[in-house]
Amino acid sequence: QALAYDRYVAICHPLHYPVIMNPRFCCLLVLVSFFVSLLESQVHSWIALQLTCFKDVEISNFFCDPSQLLKLACSDTSTNNIVMYFVGAIFGGIPVSGIFFSYTRILSSILTVPSSGGKYKAFSTCGSHLAIVCLFYGTSLGVYLNSAISHSPRKDAVASVVLHGGHPMLNPSSAV
Numbered sequence: 345q346a347l348a349y350d351r352y353v354a355i356c357h358p359l360h361y362p363v364i365m366n367p368r369f370c371c372l373l374v375l376v377s378f379f380v381s382l383l384e385s386q387v388h389s390w391i392a393l394q395l396t397c398f399k400d401v402e403i404s405n406f407f408c409d410p411s412q413l414l415k416l417a418c419s420d421t422s423t424n425n426i427v428m429y430f431v432g433a434i435f436g437g438i439p440v441s442g443i444f445f446s447y448t449r450i451l452s453s454i455l456t457v458p459s460s461g462g463k464y465k466a467f468s469t470c471g472s473h474l475a476i477v478c479l480f481y482g483t484s485l486g487v488y489l490n491s492a493i494s495h496s497p498r499k500d501a502v503a504s505v506v507l508h509g510g511h512p513m514l515n516p517s518s519a520v
Contacts, residue, residue, distance in 0.1 A: 345377075345438075345439040345442045345443055345446075346370075346373040346374070346377060347473055348442065348443040348446040348447065348473065348477070349373070349442070349446055350365060351446065351450060351469060351470050351473060352446040352447075352449055352450055353365055354469070355450050355453055355454065355466050355469065355470070356449055356450060356453045380435065384431065384435045387427075387431050388428070388431075391414075391424050391427060391428055394424060395414070395417040395419060395421070395424070396417070396418060396419045414428070436481070436484065436485075440481060443477055447470070447474065450466070450470060453466075454466045454467065479506075480507070483506045483507040484507055486507075
């Protein structure tokens with residue numbers, strides 16, 4: 345979301361860019377991103393710590409996903425599922441809405457540019473980030489919704505490889 349805001353400021357307010365995106369504000373964006381991800385991971389850890397016993401100890405993925413831990417628990421996990429999906433909706437929905445807002449403003453600003461060269465430059469500036477965002481959030485949604493609907497270890501593994509390895513390989517300097 346920070347990169348989407350950066351692109352928004354660069355395209356919609358280019359003359360104010362150095363003032364708005366000063367080093368102090370950039371550090372603040374990094375810290376907020378770090379602490380929000382830390383908070384989300386702590387919520388998932390708290391959910392996992394509430395589980396009492398496990399039916400099986402084999403996890404068919406290369407990372408420990410909370411939804412897979414909930415499937416292995418012996419106790420009733422309906423409340424944990426509700427909390428997990430609510431937290432996922434909050435921590436996923438807010439960034440997606442911010443990115444969507446930024447790119448709608450960027451698109452409306454680009455459409456007012458008279459030259460086709462200027463439009464192309466603005467679209468090329470945002471295109472790679474938008475592709476990475478779609479890949480990241482699309483596979484995230486696929487992994488979490490697929491784990492809730494059906495259980496296919498092979499599909500889960502492929503989707504999680506794309507989720508955690510796909511976008512860094514396509515654009516190693518991007519930060520979603």
